[in-house]
Amino acid sequence: MPKTVDHHARRTRIADALIRVAARQGLEAVSLRQVAAEAGVSTGMVQHYFRDKNAMMAFALRAVAERVQDRLEQARPDTLPPKESVRGFLMQLLPLDGERAVEGKAALAFQAHAAVHSDVAGAVLPDPEPLRAHIADLIRSARAEGAKQAGAGGAPARSKVPAPYPAAVALLALAEGLGTQILTRECSPEDAVTALDAQLDTAFG
């Protein structure tokens, strides 16, 4: 076998360039030549590693999704109490530094793309349900712990606290919504964190 190279690494490098172009100028500016130039390679090489533009886009879409997933799993310190653990998750979803701003803008562009091309999105994007279920479980366990500490003679559980699963759905959707509002400058990062913390306070007992 002749000259051997790491295909996945090459594809990832090209996908990185695509993400940077998308974050800087939008998906409309993503072309084979633009991406190749951003990656510092020739268009022929891009063509060598991706059958066509759609394949390149699908790979990049999956790459952003996996990067977010990696960040979430990396920020999973199971030693922390449930509430802090969930807070760690959700903060990772907010574009609070430059790196995540780039990823966030690219993710926003891909969201619009996914809403229109649901076929590729469905084939490439991960199922959001496990994460929701995990957060719902953390909420449940935290509330059980809180009820135990309140003692047997205490007041019954307060009404008006949302059920765990809707609360988990709301937390994730809220983080996503706040993230896009930060990117579009509709909301300051400080207000976003304040709103998210308030939401955490009500979701956990």
Next chain:
Amino acid sequence: MPKTVDHHARRTRIADALIRVAARQGLEAVSLRQVAAEAGVSTGMVQHYFRDKNAMMAFALRAVAERVQDRLEQARPDTLPPKESVRGFLMQLLPLDGERAVEGKAALAFQAHAAVHSDVAGAVLPDPEPLRAHIADLIRSARAEGAKQAGAGGAPARSKVPAPYPAAVALLALAEGLGTQILTRECSPEDAVTALDAQLDTAFG
């Protein structure tokens, strides 16, 4: 003066076509020829009413924003109690029918566009602050009413209820996040409504 036509109506008709194309195939597919074909007019006419493509895009961007704004003001029955009034607002932001799905997909595409071209977005998009302030006021008045009905000897206000302004920020961001999750099929409309209602229950005492 020669043949007189309603410029604004013509522009709006073209912008409608642009929105439909963007909702169906994304902003990448928005070209002068595509939009003209969708509107059933010639590209020459599009050029006559818009100096260039950017002007057309900016007009369409403003058009979606105004349409959402109109829907919100139209669904403002001040006779209802505050909570129902806010619920009416937020439900209008969810893409629960075909018409709003089209608008929502276009709005999603424009959001990604606005995050990248913040100059045009800043010049065209309305300030989100008044709506947030209005919702925060409704929350305040509803809580004051609730406290009065609870009587003077009752328990003090429960802790862990978020301050009105962060609650308003959260409600709007949550509606936006749920809306995009519905469009990307990450979340069912039923779960979205459930999560939003739960959020309303906690925001209003």
Next chain:
DNA sequence: GTTTTTCCAGTACGATTGCAATGCAAAAAC
């Protein structure tokens, strides 16, 4: 009637697009 101004269809042009095809360097297989 003529004139003038607006409205818009049509065409043309240079740039850019996605993609196919060609060709060659380099490294493993022999």
Next chain:
DNA sequence: GTTTTTGCATTGCAATCGTACTGGAAAAAC
């Protein structure tokens, strides 16, 4: 050494892009 397979640079092509431009129909002004 030769052969063979892979990795990639380059070029070319048809299609589409945004935009400039031309020309004429139509209606108000005269």
